[in-house]
Amino acid sequence: MAPKAKKQPHESLKQEHVLQAVVIADTFNVRFGPVTLKKPRALLPLVNVPLIDYTLEALAASQVQEVFVFCCHLGEQIREYIKNSKWQDGSSSAMTVVTLLSDSCISVGDALREIDAKSLIRNDFILITGNLVANVDLSQVVEEHKQRTQGKDKSSVMTLLFKNAQPGHRARCKEDEMFLLEEGLTKRLLYFQKSQDQMKFPIPKDILLDHEDVILHNDLMDCHACVCSPIVPTLFTDNFDYQTIHSFVKGILINEEIMGNKIHMSIIQDKYAARVSNLQTYDAISKDVICRWTKPLVPDMFGSSSKKRVKNGRHNVYCGEDVTLSRGSSLGNNVVVGGGTVIGSSTTISHSVIGQNCRIGENVKIENSYLFDNVTIEDNCDVDTSLLCSDVHVLANVVLKKGCVLAWETVVGPQVTLGNGTQLMSEPQKDEFDDLDLSFEGKEKAPDGQANQEKMEEQMDTASYGAKCRAYLYKPFIESDDEEDEIVEDESWWLSATDLRADLSGGSEDSSDEEEDEEDSNEEGGADGEFALDSEEEGEDVVDSALGFNPKACLLKVDADFYKELVATLVRAESEKIKEENLILEINSLKHAFTVPINEVIHSLPCSFIDLAKKLQGNSGASVPSVLAAFKTISSRYSSVLCNYMKDSESQLTAISGIGDFVVKNEEYRTRLPQLFNILYDADVLTEASIIVWYNQSPSPPGSNKALYHSFLKKLAQPFITWLQTAESESSEEEEDEDEDGDGN
Template sequence: MSSKVVKKGGKKWNPEDVIQAVVIADSFNFRFLPLTTEKPRALLPLVNRPLIDYTVEFLAVSGIEEVFIYCCAHADAIKKHFNQSRWSKQSSPIKLHIIMSENCPSVGDALRDIDSQACIKSDFVLVSGDLVSNMELQEVIKKHKKLRETDKMTVMTNVYKKAAPGHRTRSKEDDILIATSSSSGRLLFCEKPIGKKKISVPTDIFEENEEIDIHYDVLDCHISVCSPNVPQLFSDNFDYQTRYHFIRGIIVNEEVLGNYIYAHFISDQYAARVSNLQTYEAVSKDVMYRWVYPLVPDNSILEPYSYGRHNLYLSSGISLAFDCVLEEDVVLGPDTTVGASTVISHSSIGQRCNIGKGVTISGCYIWDDVTIGDSCKLSNSIIASNVEFKDGVIVEPGCIISFNVVVGQDFRVVSGTRLTTSKNSLSFDTDDWGDETDRDAEQALPITMPECVDSDVGCGGKGFKWDPPQPDSDDESGRFIHEKWHPHITSGNISQESSSDSNGTRSPSPLPLTTELDDAEDSFYAETLDCVRSGVTDSVKPENTILMINASKHAYNIPIQEVPLNVMKALLEGPSESTEGKKPVLIEYIIKSLRYHKTLLLHYVKGNDLQASVLNLVTSSAMKEYAIRPIFAKIVLELYNLDVLDESTILSWHSQFKGTRASKEQQEILKSVAPVIEWLENAEEESEEEN
């Protein structure tokens, strides 16, 4: 049937020219439980704004005119949210449709349902409802249309962002390896390496293409520009349960069906999914650091914030005690009260929160109507709406406190705890529309929730500890149910460093300390340690060692300022065999290694800042490792003799270090290094006299 063409404003207008988008608002896993038993992931607040609002705003800014929101779990809540939003008004730049389904178990079924309703009239954009992006979408749409003009069998163009393994917005379950044609950009191979030690790429790909590019340094943004026949292709093949199934099926059956998928790469634009707790934290920080501009708090139409130095976002109606401290990277929602002597840093706090006196909050994401009593200490956790903390509560890193929980006075919530009041243990937070491992998530067995007990929430508390359900031994979804969150722990005592993004830009983020090293950092250090040790034992030339470390740095996307710290840490670790109880052996090895790797150290340790960082690392090692403490002075003196550390750096460090409250370990270090400091000071005085 031909499309109906009408005149509009004197010009011919074709319904097929309307740019449409489909947003999958549901998820298909348990990664945000127990939060998503009461609220869908799409409505969870990200820096005081529902997550799906970022997605719709991105589509509206990109010129999308008609959007279909497909939702299943908590569909009524999502519909109510949009009915009350500015998108439902006549002045809205987009036409919004809510499609509700009670029995949709996968993305494939959602698109089959959309196909049955004949909603799609033209090329459309397929995205997830947890997407945050500011990329130029029109560029991809134009590219897809141009590809279709030259090749009618083009069915999809996917967006991939350059992001090395270990990148903060790249989650392990979304790791992907793809191969594309160097000349055309056509997708030739796609596979997820999760649970695999190696991946085999078919040889015919190399035989049939003159040049190909293999990428493991990309993040699948889950942004796809699709041809109108994509829903029909899902309807024709019920094996397509996920977007990943579809991509794999098209590539494998390309010779039979003749359909093609293309890749579009971005590097200096932002696009990331909030697919788990790790990426929730990462994207929240990126919003506060303004990487997603214009999608920042002070640019919000509904609830604008004032923006100040050090990334402070303050809304209207807030009340701040005269001596409270907002350090940096802080968002305060409307009508929130902060008490005297309270310190807040690297945190987002919602509206109508009441924070008492002497409270310390660092790295937390606190939602609406939360009450925090006096002298509480909260660190690197998610606190849902209507939570109450009595006086003196301590929340350790990695906790999730779900809705309406009350924690009793002076109670300590240990790291990694999840507390809830909901008896609905398994609501279908149905998301990750790309992982076949999540398909059977709804089959997990329900569990009996206990009554509130003091041992979980303290005396007078309300709620209980939530433990993930135990799936069958052969249920692959268990890998995600037991997923641990290791937040980046921020500290006011840590010096501020710039971290590098995947595209080489510098982020004004605080230097993170992690409870567990990222895989990329872990692998880089392991290779650095091997280079340092083999350099001494196998007499490898320092220039070759530098080349190997540089190659690892680029492979794992390690910031340059982290390299000398890893090198120094490796030098202090000692030989591969144990030196416990063998002080002379350890001293001999470290001094020999420092002298052998003088060229290596001088190559990386340049400038006073890096010198200070290296000396602080040696100090930290001596504080933690008893074996290093007695030889601390010898190491410092050797680094001075090798010209790695300047006299001024050592004396400045000593002046600051002795001015802190001295612990037993500090006293031992100061005593050990005293002769070196005295010698340096005397040498400095003699030099001044000579001058």
């Protein structure tokens, strides 16, 4: 008898391949406005089911065995939800779900760097956002990626997932507008560029010369899901410029010849995949779920459980258990009503989602709207294309026009009408800048109770929101446009695509010509919201009614090309950690290259550092307070550079003039002029004497543009000047007391 073959040692030690996934449960933006102030977007209900469940269900259906949910904003809520969900019940799901919390991450890149530091990734893994609704089998994309990396394209580090969606598709937002070049045979990504309504793209000639089979795409929607090789987190760690997946993809494509890494793509043809990125896509995807395009992720299958049953009726009407419909009430097409909800007589609801345990009165009309749990709407109300969070109370005879958003526990009414796009919250909007250590504010700060009362009285408008309201206007943070941030369209999410196009175009050829002229003007004046004056000339008699003077007649004209290059130099200095003395040499070289006078350099420097802070904070994704916080750090770090150009009182007055021009040009920073002065004062860039000299200047003649301009800035800077004077008097008193004590001894 032949001897039995012995097992090789490596066979017994061979580990089973475990399919892993990383879920980024934070979007690192505020596009849902007041809705996500108290609850993370991953837990917002989409057709009465938390968004994170759609993502985890897609992973479970794809045979994923290990999931890491990375949480930042309000991450404890996500951890607590998953802890008490079916995902921690071994009998319901074989998938292991682990939550990771971090308060310091501000981007996807930071999250992946932390995951790399923890050494959690062992194999190819799925990287996905926590707001994806999909019924596609991602394991097939994983297998496709694995075969590629084990075959001819071993250098492939990522396979991006796209969905066929023509421009204008309702689930496709501005962020998904992109232009791609694909190598047809290998599915390799050759070129990637966000379009944002651009009509022309500069394609590198080498791509067309080196590749015979090139496919052009503008009909794809980014699913924000991809399959990554284990090296991807390490690549993020090695390059801190990678903050988003898109910046990573661009970096790989640009450095492909050097690093040898490649990106591939996979296109979904007959399955569903879409990401809830803003209110527009929230509305579109909700309707897709109700209309059963996402099957099996539909209300009566996915939303039903032993605790809450949902029944499907005709015309896509879904009702939970214990729903009470009074006589005369009617449910139209595409309606979901959660369990325990009571609907009064003569009430009509259509194309809407109603949460659990809601109370809707008599003669109420609800259309194209979304109500979370425990919402109360009293009699004779009209709600059209609005979103109401949990525990909102709408008193009798209230009309909510299109686009209204009422955040958690807000109360409005009675007998008021809220206009289109009104966003309200139950508490005064917090100013992030209040947390910064600005010493001059502490001298004048009123008692907490008095300050809160003043803020509440300032923001609450009972005439507009009702005599019994508990509502404060929410003001979204909108700074400037950036290619990594979608164009702000949440404010008009209620408009149909036709209405939106008509509103933007104006319906005439003249309006399109005006838009072209405006684009040309923007190109001449700078990019990315940078500080630069318009190239148009205005007469002395053209007065801005909001300012009381003509700004173009009194602001210093800055060389746009020089300023743009100055900001780019600062950005590069920050990323490459250039030493201060070398940065000074580069700034001096720019001065000579563009032949600008030294006064213009000094005038531009503080403004360019503010623009540097804006870029470091993501431009349009950053709030004014966060930009000021970054500017404070930058001013302290580069104080020697600033002081090199602002050595005496005259140069400091020029710098103050530059800051004044900046706030005049950027309305959102006008009330922040005291903070800007204080930041440079704390960094020893501006002295008290120079600031007081500037304040006491009296440009002549009185009533001229320069005089009105200076008076306008003086009013803005008054809080800081008052603090300086108060601090000086207190210091003098302390010195006198010390002298008296010394004489007494």
